[in-house]
Amino acid sequence: MLIVNGFEAVPPEAKGAVLALGNFDGVHRGHQFLIGAAQKEAKRIGRPAGVLLFEPHPREFFSPDELHFHLTPRDEKLAVLDEIGLDLAVVLPFDAALAGLDAGRFIEEILVGALAVAHVVVGYHFFFGKNRTGSAETLRAAGAAHGFGVTVVEPVADRGEPFSSTAIRLLLAEGDVRGAAKALGRQWRVRGPVIGGAQRGTDLGFPTANVAMPKGTALGHGIFAVRVKLDGKSLEGAAYLGTRPTFDDGMPVLEVFLFDFDEKIYGRTIEVSFVDKVRGDRKFASAEELVRQMEADCAKAREILAAEPR
CATH class of the missing domain: 2.40.30.30 (Riboflavin kinase-like)
Structure with a gap:
């Protein structure tokens, strides 16, 4: 799996991909469904499949004095994504410059300008850009204007309970590693x-x-x-x-x-x-x-x- 750090010097082979966007902490079964949708679309149109993720987690940037339980620290997350069979991972450093980028500029400068995305896949609750003003609908409108496709994935659940990183952290806090494994899709x-x-x-x-x-x-x-x-x-x-x-x-x-x-x-x-x-x-x-x-x-x-x- 090709790992691209930042968006200032994106190699040609990382451009024109189908990218799932998110933080993917845990790379749990809900994340895997989202990534699977990107892989399916990439296969359909003959493009590489990958993810675009943020490190550190935005919550860690905005609350640096709080302890944050990472289900999968950066290297572990990338190892799991590689095991899934992705071609590409774009890791954006979440710093003051990225936090200050509004949704429109994020799309134009990063998704279109630097990465030339062919298609993006996001969850229904995905928000991005300064003050979280960008949404799935923002991406749909931008995709129509700039010529990239957009897939919005609805929540993935087990017996009515959506998979979430927060829920998995709670299971682990109780010592329920078997329950966490069920939600993660692996131990x-x-x-x-x-x-x-x-x-x-x-x-x-x-x-x-x-x-x-x-x-x-x-x-x-x-x-x-x-x-x-x-x-x-x-x-x-x-x-x-x-x-x-x-x-x-x-x-x-x-x-x-x-x-x-x-x-x-x-x-x-x-x-x-x-x-x-x-x-x-x-x-x-x-x-x-x-x-x-x-x-x-x-x-x-x-x-x-x-x-x-x-």
Whole structure:
């Protein structure tokens, strides 16, 4: 997938495409339907299919002091879009200049002037331009004037509930990773380098690979059955996210115990996919009691993973 950063120097092969427009945080099933509509139209007219997205999320630009839970940070989002089979991703830096661009100039300077779009696909609730004055109807009128097509996609729902990034964040905040996976169309995952820890897991007989969660992540605390990718290798394990109330109530760190694995992997990057929650976090009366529970947790995680197709 070709990635174009900004619109000042767009390569020829990125022009004349069919682009789905949006933020696509999570690239959930609703987003995938929108992207699928762009791919279908691109195939029909013989053009590349891609997305145009904004980084950082506009909410992060307008409220920089607030923590924002990104379901898919930039690199993860681009990886998922590549897996979907897109030809192109145009990433526009959302800064003061872009925020100040009105809807008309956004269309003329970016969609028409820089990208020469053949067709755009948007959701029914898509707004753009300064003060969010541009809408799907604005695009339809501009398309008629400038010669590009416009498809507006209605909400995509499961049993009456539209798929949304906000709803998925709420599921994850409750620790419902299985429910989040259903809405995402894949298991929610995080990626990061393995960092050093207090070695408490090693002392208890459960050495863990610790990963700092992305800033703003709000996953409900507890034990999870997980699958892990390391240098192309697929592994399984049990992961803990919490404050370690039995010991220190410290800062949350994701601690992953990999089954049947004993390599030292500090500094190497792993990808952790959350399959299901085993239990919530709680304090234990002693380290011995915690170890007994950890043994039961790992057995339950193995049982979950054995029943879950890869």
